Structures are given as C-alpha cells and as structure tokens.
Amino acid sequence: xxxxxxxEAGRAERQYWKDLWRYRELFLILTWRxxxxxxxxxxxxxxxxxxxxxxxxxxxxxxxxxxxxxxxEGDVPYPLMVFVAMLPWQLFATSLAATANSxxxxxxxxxxxxxxxxxxxxxxxxxxxxxxxISFVLLAGMMLWYQFVPPLQVLAVIPLTLLAAIVALGPGxxxxxxxxxxxxxxxxxxxxTQFGLYISPVGFSSGIVPDKWRLLYECNPVVxxxxxxxxxxxxxxxxxxxxxxxxxxxxxxxLLLGIGVFRKTERTFADVI
Amino acid sequence: MKPIISVxxxxxxxxxxxxxxxxxxxxxxxxxxxxQRLLRRKExxxxxxxxxxxxxxxxxxxxxxxxxxxxxGKSTLLKLLSRITEPTTGRITLRGxxxxxxxxxxxxxxxxxxxxxxYLNGAILGMTRAEVSRNFDAIVDFADVEKFLDxxxxxxxxxxxxxxxxxxxxxxxxxxxxxxxxxAVGDAEFQRKCLGKxxxxxxxxxxxxxxxxxxxxxNYLCNHAMMLDAGxxxxxxxxVKDVVxxxxxxxxxxxxxxxxxxxxxxxxxxxMRLAIVDASGRVVSGVLENNIDAxxxxxxxxxxxxxxxxxxxxxxxxxxxTLYWSYQTDxxxxxxxxxxxxxxxxxxxxxxRLLNEGKYRIELIASIYYKRWLxxxxxxxxxxxEIKGGLSDxxxxxxxxxxxxxxxxxxxxx
Numbered sequence: 001x002x003x004x005x006x007x008e009a010g011r012a013e014r015q016y017w018k019d020l021w022r023y024r025e026l027f028l029i030l031t032w033r034x035x036x037x038x039x040x041x042x043x044x045x046x047x048x049x050x051x052x053x054x055x056x057x058x059x060x061x062x063x064x065x066x067x068x069x070x071x072x073e074g075d076v077p078y079p080l081m082v083f084v085a086m087l088p089w090q091l092f093a094t095s096l097a098a099t100a101n102s103x104x105x106x107x108x109x110x111x112x113x114x115x116x117x118x119x120x121x122x123x124x125x126x127x128x129x130x131x132x133x134i135s136f137v138l139l140a141g142m143m144l145w146y147q148f149v150p151p152l153q154v155l156a157v158i159p160l161t162l163l164a165a166i167v168a169l170g171p172g173x174x175x176x177x178x179x180x181x182x183x184x185x186x187x188x189x190x191x192x193t194q195f196g197l198y199i200s201p202v203g204f205s206s207g208i209v210p211d212k213w214r215l216l217y218e219c220n221p222v223v224x225x226x227x228x229x230x231x232x233x234x235x236x237x238x239x240x241x242x243x244x245x246x247x248x249x250x251x252x253x254x255l256l257l258g259i260g261v262f263r264k265t266e267r268t269f270a271d272v273i
Numbered sequence: 274m275k276p277i278i279s280v281x282x283x284x285x286x287x288x289x290x291x292x293x294x295x296x297x298x299x300x301x302x303x304x305x306x307x308x309q310r311l312l313r314r315k316e317x318x319x320x321x322x323x324x325x326x327x328x329x330x331x332x333x334x335x336x337x338x339x340x341x342x343x344x345x346g347k348s349t350l351l352k353l354l355s356r357i358t359e360p361t362t363g364r365i366t367l368r369g370x371x372x373x374x375x376x377x378x379x380x381x382x383x384x385x386x387x388x389x390x391x392y393l394n395g396a397i398l399g400m401t402r403a404e405v406s407r408n409f410d411a412i413v414d415f416a417d418v419e420k421f422l423d424x425x426x427x428x429x430x431x432x433x434x435x436x437x438x439x440x441x442x443x444x445x446x447x448x449x450x451x452x453x454x455x456x457a458v459g460d461a462e463f464q465r466k467c468l469g470k471x472x473x474x475x476x477x478x479x480x481x482x483x484x485x486x487x488x489x490x491x492n493y494l495c496n497h498a499m500m501l502d503a504g505x506x507x508x509x510x511x512x513v514k515d516v517v518x519x520x521x522x523x524x525x526x527x528x529x530x531x532x533x534x535x536x537x538x539x540x541x542x543x544x545m546r547l548a549i550v551d552a553s554g555r556v557v558s559g560v561l562e563n564n565i566d567a568x569x570x571x572x573x574x575x576x577x578x579x580x581x582x583x584x585x586x587x588x589x590x591x592x593x594x595t596l597y598w599s600y601q602t603d604x605x606x607x608x609x610x611x612x613x614x615x616x617x618x619x620x621x622x623x624x625x626r627l628l629n630e631g632k633y634r635i636e637l638i639a640s641i642y643y644k645r646w647l648x649x650x651x652x653x654x655x656x657x658x659e660i661k662g663g664l665s666d667x668x669x670x671x672x673x674x675x676x677x678x679x680x681x682x683x684x685x686x687x
C-alpha cells in the first residue's frame with residue numbers, strides 16, 4: 001500500500017499542495033494545449049499576436065502623442081515608449097481575462113476528473129506569456145529600427161514579467177471562482193481591462209502625472225510593472241522603487257487572497273459548474 | 274489484508290433551487306432578489322440527498338459492480354471516490370492510487386492530433402509523461418489508429434475517437450480503477466477488446482469499481498456487486514447473480530421481492546416477500562390496469578409479538594413523493610388482523626382507480642408504534658410497477674389526464 005488517503009468533508013488542505021506537485025506536468029500540458037490550439041487553429045493566431053499590439057500602439061501614438069501632444073520620456077520615440085508599455089499591459093489584460101474564464105471553459109474537465117483546480121487558471125497564464133514573447137520579438141525589431149540600444153538593466157524584464165503575471169493571477173483567481181457560481185461576472189472583466197487601460201501609463205508617460213496625485217496613481221499595481229518595464233528596456237526613467245514595492249505587495253496580497261477565495265469555493269465547483 | 278477502500282456513512286446532499294432554472298446563480302439575480310430575501314428571509318431551497326449513509330469495504334483485487342436505476346446515486350458515488358466532489362457526511366479511506374474513468378476522452382481537444390491528445394489525456398487522467406511514453410506504442414496499437422496519429426482528432430470517425438480515448442485510459446496503472454459506463458460505446462469487436470482489458474486489470478490483482486446498466490457485463494466481469502437505490506445501498510453480495518436478479522426484479526420484470534439477505538433487518542420481524550397479486554394469488558406482471566383487482570401481499574416472519582407492531586407499505590410516485598402509507602392497524606381496532614409468531618402473510622386490497630397512469634414504487638415498512646422503526650421507509654424491500662390503461666369505463670376518458678390521482682367519481686343533476 002503506497003499511501004492512505006482520507007476523504008472527508010472539509011479535509012483536503014494538506015493533500016492539496018502535495019497533489020499540486022504531483023500534477024505539475026498537467027500544468028505544463030494544459031499550457032501547451034492552449035498555446036498549441038491558439039496557434040494551430042488559425043494562421044490569424046500568430047498574425048493576431050503581432051497585429052494587436054501594433055495597431056494599439058499606432059492608435060495611442062496618434063491620440064496621445066500627436067493629437068494631445070503629450071511629451072515622451074527623454075529622447076525616446078513616442079511609439080517605442082508606448083510599445084514597451086503595451087507588452088506588460090497586454091500580458092496583464094489577457095491573463096486576467098483568460099484566468100477569469102478558464103474554469104467555465106474547462107467545465108468538462110472539472111466535472112469529470114480530479115486534479116487541483118488551481119492548475120486550470122494558472123495554466124492559462126502561459127498562453128499570455130507566449131503572446132508576450134512574440135510581441136517582445138517585435139519590440140526588438142522596433143528597437144533595431146529606431147537604433148535604440150537598451151541599457152544593462154534590460155535583464156530585469158524577466159522578474160518584471162513574472163510580476164505582471166502574478167499581478168493578474170491574484171484577481172484572476174477571485175474572478176475565476178466567482179465566475180463559476182455567478183456567471184455574469186465575466187461581464188466585469190472587460191470593464192476592468194478597459195478602465196485599467198486609461199488609468200495605467202500605457203499611452204502616456206508617468207512623468208505627466210502631478211506629484212500630489214502620484215501616490216494614489218501608483219496604487220494601481222500595473223503602474224509599477226509598466227514603469228519598471230520602461231526603466232528596464234528604455235532606461236528613460238529612474239527605477240520606480242516605490243511603485244514597484246506597491247505592485248509587489250499588491251501582487252502578493254491579491255495572490256494570497258485569490259488562493260484563499262479559490263480554495264474556499266473550489267469544493268463546490270463540480271456541483272455547480 | 275486491509276481493504277483498499279473503506280467507506281463509512283458516506284452522504285452527499287445537493288441544494289435544489291426552485292427559483293431559477295439554471296444550476297448556477299447570476300449576480301444580477303442575486304442583487305434583484307436581495308430586497309425580497311431580506312423581507313422573506315426564507316428561501317425556497319430544498320435539500321436532496323443523492324447519497325445517504327452508504328458504508329462498504331472493498332478488498333484489493335475485487336471487481337465490484339455497482340448497479341441501480343438512474344438517479345440511484347451511482348455516479349455520485351463514483352464522483353466522491355474520484356474526489357471530483359467532496360462528501361457532505363462520512364468518510365472514504367483510500368489505500369492506493371486511484372484512476373477514474375467517468376467519461377471516455379475527457380479533455381480531448383478536437384484541434385490536436387491523436388499523438389498530442391494521448392499525452393494530454395494521459396496527463397489529465399494522472400499519468401506522468403514518462404508513463405505515457407512508455408505505454409505509447411501499446412496505446413496506439415490497442416486503439417488501432419497508427420495511420421492517423423498526426424491527424425487532428427476532429428477528423429476521426431466516432432469509432433476511432435472512442436477507441437483512442439479508451440486505449441489511453443486502459444493503460445493507466447492504478448491500484449484502483451473506477452469506471453463509469455464507458456463500455457457502452459464502440460462496435461462489438463472493440464467492446465470485446467475492452468472487456469478483455471478490464472479482465473486483465475482484474476487479474477493483475479488491481480481493484481475495479483464498475484458502474485453499468487449492462488447486467489451481462491456485470492455478471493461477466495465482477496466478483497462482487499452492490500445495488501444502490503434512492504441514494505442508499507440496498508444490497509451487496511459476492512453472489513453477483515443474486516444482486517443482478519434483485520436489480521432486474523425491482524427494475525422491470527418480476528414484480529416481487531423475495532427474501533435474499535435480511536441480516537440487516539431488526540430482530541423483531543424478518544421480511545420474506547413483497548408482491549402484488551391478483552384474485553387467484555398469482556403475482557401480477559409489472560403493468561396493471563387501473564381497474565384490476567389486485568392485492569398487496571406481505572410475508573414476514575414475526576419473532577416477537579408486540580402490541581405496537583405495525584406492518585404495512587408505503588407507496589411512492591416515480592418522482593419519489595410519498596403518496597400514502599398503509600398499515601394493518603389503520604382501521605378500527607376490531608378489524609385488526611392478529612399477528613402471531615412465525616411466518617405470516619398479510620394481504621391488503623390495492624385501491625382501484627385511485628392512482629393515475631404512471632410508475633410507482635411500493636416499500637415494505639414496519640415499526641413499533643411510536644417507538645422505533647423496524648423497517649424504515651427507504652431501507653426495506655421494494656417493488657416497482659406501472660399503471661396503464663383501464664382509467665375509466667367512460668368513452669370520454671381513455672387517455673391520461675394531468676394529476677397524481679385519477680379517481681372516477683359519481684355525478685348527478687339535482
């Protein structure tokens with residue numbers, strides 16, 4: 001007998017994390033499935049990953065840079081400044097939307113097999129990361145075009161990417177759990193991403209935000225991530241220590257909260273989904 | 274040897290919501306219901322026990338067939354054992370690795386190729402990549418899809434799809450395999466192959482829990498059987514044939530319940546037989562006309578005569594609603610039949626033209642008046658029957674009208 005497992009109402013906690021480790025391969029395979037399906041199904045798949053940030057960048061450059069005549073950061077070309085911010089923003093927004101919907105769209109799995117459910121929302125982030133990587137290649141191309149040499153701290157992009165994913169994962173888990181019981185929660189997600197786009201420094205530089213509003217503005221955890229990216233890739237501003245600290249704390253708090261909410265509602269998923 | 278599964282007092286309840294049609298709630302609905310809820314406080318919720326008070330042990334190497342009608346709780350039991358959902362009461366102790374197969378091809382993605390789906394499905398069923406790789410050739414061979422390995426499964430015929438899906442699952446190497454009605458698919462040739470595989474699994478000393486409506490398969494495959502009804506375990510034995518015939522008895526054919534194993538009943542009386550009979554005492558076949566002369570016959574062995582001893586039956590609609598209880602002590606005391614020790618037969622006239630067309634269940638119940646149940650509803654023997662035709666002599670009433678009851682009442686003009 002390899003091991004003994006007791007199943008009782010409300011007694012799964014210890015087992016859960018063990019299982020999470022045992023099912024780590026499932027996490028990779030689900031990520032791989034989503035990526036494979038997205039890029040297999042359509043030629044548009046890869047085109048879409050390229051086109052979407054480019055078009056958004058063009059629109060933002062036009063509206064904020066040309067029409068509103070907002071300043072860029074230092075001597076960085078406006079489109080480049082926008083594009084660097086687009087990357088983490090897209091990562092955040094697509095991760096959030098995908099996690100929020102993940103359980104409902106995988107309901108056939110949830111009602112037919114056991115595995116730690118948290119794997120499903122976590123795996124969807126992988127797809128967003130792949131999209132992100134493709135856009136990053138695009139960014140490299142643009143930097144070549146503008147003959148812009150990135151500073152040394154460009155390596156900080158890796159932890160920053162992780163941070164962006166975690167910032168999305170926490171709220172994503174909460175929305176995901178709620179979405180199972182209350183199906184109309186999915187309507188809230190586009191609202192968050194729409195609204196968030198305007199309170200985050202995607203189309204403009206954080207430098208134009210007045211100092212007295214600065215702290216409030218930085219309470220948006222995406223601000224730290226985006227400014228961090230601009231610092232790392234463009235070197236056009238100082239390292240945003242305060243904003244990053246806020247982002248990081250927010251990410252951890254929301255992640256713990258998200259896991260808590262998710263675990264609490266998880267036991268009824270199969271019954272209501 | 275310790276049992277590989279120990280189940281004690283297992284129960285699962287669901288809340289049935291009456292307000293909405295959908296099983297899930299919507300935020301909008303909750304918000305609009307809020308004022309109403311604050312005023313009324315009480316929601317029209319109902320608890321439904323899909324499984325109640327089920328206990329059993331399974332020894333390693335047993336192949337257990339689980340049978341029961343739809344809604345008897347079979348699938349719920351499997352879901353609890355496979356940890357898809359949590360029990361409400363009771364506990365399950367599992368001593369071994371469980372793999373469950375509640376559906377063929379769970380997680381198969383139509384866009385992915387056969388090869389990719391083998392890995393995907395394997396991971397979903399709990400296999401590691403290495404395990405899948407090791408069994409890959411065997412899986413492909415078993416499914417017979419070699420030529421189409423790199424074709425998306427959306428282009429597979431349904432037969433190929435099912436074969437591939439079962440092949441993956443069949444190569445799981447768990448100590449305990451939980452299988453729900455998956456063999457009912459595919460052609461005869463493939464079914465034979467699946468059966469062979471299931472046998473192998475059993476022969477390797479691994480344990481199988483198998484739900485099916487196919488009694489021939491249960492007979493063939495299992496060395497142990499368990500019957501569930503209305504969320505309770507009603508019968509379990511290593512004599513698979515007995516359980517199967519008991520199931521068939523309550524299911525469709527013979528409308529009689531006979532003593533099989535009454536060790537679970539209390540000391541005071543032992544139920545021997547429950548049947549519906551006609552005027553000549555012959556057991557009535559499953560379908561009765563509404564105007565037939567029929568009697569409910571109850572055979573019990575009384576071990577101890579108590580003044581409060583009541584024996585009778587409960588009648589349930591197909592939906593499980595209690596329609597009435599009837600006891601031998603229902604009339605005035607001077608009409609009570611005298612119960613004595615030993616085997617006795619009680620007979621009660623079944624009402625004509627009272628019930629509507631439909632399916633019904635009769636359960637033997639017995640108690641010591643206002644003290645304790647001897648055989649509580651839901652615990653005792655039961656039989657099933659259907660009322661069809663003979664609704665009325667009137668030419669204007671030959672087909673079923675709405676309602677639980679269909680009495681023919683006299684009318685006159687005053």
